[in-house]
Amino acid sequence: MSGEKGPGEPALLSIGKVAEQVGVSERTLRYYEQIGLLVPAGHSPGGCRRYTRADIDRVAHIRELQSVMGYSLEEIHDLLRAQDRLDAIRSAYHQAPEPARQAHLLEEALVTLDQLRERVQAKSERLGRILATLDAKAARYRQALGELREAEAVTTDSGAG
Amino acid sequence: MSGEKGPGEPALLSIGKVAEQVGVSERTLRYYEQIGLLVPAGHSPGGCRRYTRADIDRVAHIRELQSVMGYSLEEIHDLLRAQDRLDAIRSAYHQAPEPARQAHLLEEALVTLDQLRERVQAKSERLGRILATLDAKAARYRQALGELREAEAVTTDSGAG
DNA sequence: ACAGTCGTTGACGTCAACGTCAATGACTAG
DNA sequence: CTAGTCATTGACGTTGACGTCAACGACTGT
Numbered sequence: 001m002s003g004e005k006g007p008g009e010p011a012l013l014s015i016g017k018v019a020e021q022v023g024v025s026e027r028t029l030r031y032y033e034q035i036g037l038l039v040p041a042g043h044s045p046g047g048c049r050r051y052t053r054a055d056i057d058r059v060a061h062i063r064e065l066q067s068v069m070g071y072s073l074e075e076i077h078d079l080l081r082a083q084d085r086l087d088a089i090r091s092a093y094h095q096a097p098e099p100a101r102q103a104h105l106l107e108e109a110l111v112t113l114d115q116l117r118e119r120v121q122a123k124s125e126r127l128g129r130i131l132a133t134l135d136a137k138a139a140r141y142r143q144a145l146g147e148l149r150e151a152e153a154v155t156t157d158s159g160a161g
Numbered sequence: 162m163s164g165e166k167g168p169g170e171p172a173l174l175s176i177g178k179v180a181e182q183v184g185v186s187e188r189t190l191r192y193y194e195q196i197g198l199l200v201p202a203g204h205s206p207g208g209c210r211r212y213t214r215a216d217i218d219r220v221a222h223i224r225e226l227q228s229v230m231g232y233s234l235e236e237i238h239d240l241l242r243a244q245d246r247l248d249a250i251r252s253a254y255h256q257a258p259e260p261a262r263q264a265h266l267l268e269e270a271l272v273t274l275d276q277l278r279e280r281v282q283a284k285s286e287r288l289g290r291i292l293a294t295l296d297a298k299a300a301r302y303r304q305a306l307g308e309l310r311e312a313e314a315v316t317t318d319s320g321a322g
Numbered sequence: 323a324c325a326g327t328c329g330t331t332g333a334c335g336t337c338a339a340c341g342t343c344a345a346t347g348a349c350t351a352g
Numbered sequence: 353c354t355a356g357t358c359a360t361t362g363a364c365g366t367t368g369a370c371g372t373c374a375a376c377g378a379c380t381g382t
Contacts, residue, residue: 016328026329031370046378048329068287070231073369086302099313106306110299117295124288126229127281134278138271141247145267152260175349177358187359192340207348209359234339 012042012050022059029059037062037077069123082112173203173211183220190220198223198238230284243273 019026032038033049038058040049058080065071065079086109089102180187193199194210199219201210219241226232226240247270250263 099309103306103309106302110302113295113299120288120292124285127285131281134274138274141267141271145264148260148264
């Protein structure tokens, strides 16, 4: 036994499992590590990468920011740095080394969070406006279609009568 | 006079003006033409591209689909093809060559429009969910911050008293 | 012990969406 | 008519985000 099935243990995953579970390639995971986006939780004695569930969540988060927000990996890197600082605070929270500093970091993280929130909201609003114009367009076309059909019905009437 | 300032005229613009007005490079406009995304309305006798306001709108539309929806130029090309068909119908609408065919094309275009609408809505909803989780996170952090401050106040009290 | 699979590190390839440069031609103010 | 600016067509370069391949080492069931 070399540390596997303990129910309270981290439950480490190989790169292949992670790739399969989140639907990315192994190459992508190694690339993310290369640019400092996702450092695996550890390594096997032989040097194989070992990931945790948290790492999976992180990759999923990265993909979401990519696809939904259209962020570059560099922008995502910045965002996740703030997230990492928050996590550092959470772990520090249970040790309470310097409450004043904790509060400062928390405020800093809140600012970052608010900035992201604003950008997400802005995008959401833009999408809302686009939706409205699309609906308006569809309504106009539907009306035009109705008129066309009415005209056609009249023509058919006079043609058949 | 070679067709410029008539108030009812097309009011053609050079590539430089268009690039400046929509905030893209000339290279980008030529590239869009190269891949068939934006064919200029005409050319000067010497071969310079001439664009209309409609072309400007089109470029703006392209950039919006790129930035907000994250579509590739190829996907945008497909979308705009449907849009172009609709425009063809609109111009045909005043000539009424074949109302049955018009109706068919209109229905086709409506389907495309609905597909886009659905995708926009899906993205909007995803953004909404992200917003909710961000707000929840912020709330938790704000609470943690409050607790920290309270603890600090107590500490300060005992320290000062 | 060993075959078969999984993983590792380079290194080079790729694709979209342009940027940049060079050589040449178009257009415009004076 | 001419200087200065704007535009045109290649052609090659670039950047991000990976894909792919080779040569090798790690791990697993039997």
